[in-house]
Amino acid sequence: MSIVDRLREHVEDNQRGMLYDLVFALVWVAFVDALFRFVFPPSYPEWAFYLFMLAGIPAYFGFFWSLKMAKAQQQE
Structure with missing residues (x-):
């Protein structure tokens, strides 16, 4: 597996999180x-x-920790 393939796979797996980070x-x-x-x-x-x-x-x-906690409380 080439580095380009690894990078593409990583971006596809983490696309939404990377967008939030940006x-x-x-x-x-x-x-x-x-x-x-x-x-x-x-x-x-x-x-x-x-x-x-x-x-x-x-x-x-x-911010993201509190967001995660709020989502967990909302699901309960």
């Missing part, structure tokens, strides 16, 4: 960018911007 990342980056452009003063420290971007990692897992 949408979350785009929304998070747009949110942080808008926050630092329009809400915070222009003299913000650069490390704060990167800290907010990095906060997207726990936000991602927290």
Whole structure:
């Protein structure tokens, strides 16, 4: 099995999840960018911007974990 076949199979198996990941990342980056452009003063420290971007990692897992929990409760 070639690498292209493996990649194609992986994308076919995880298509929906990969789309959700991409949408979350785009929304998070747009949110942080808008926050630092329009809400915070222009003299913000650069490390704060990167800290907010990095906060997207726990936000991602927290969002999808809570979504999973809500779906489980709804099925009960």
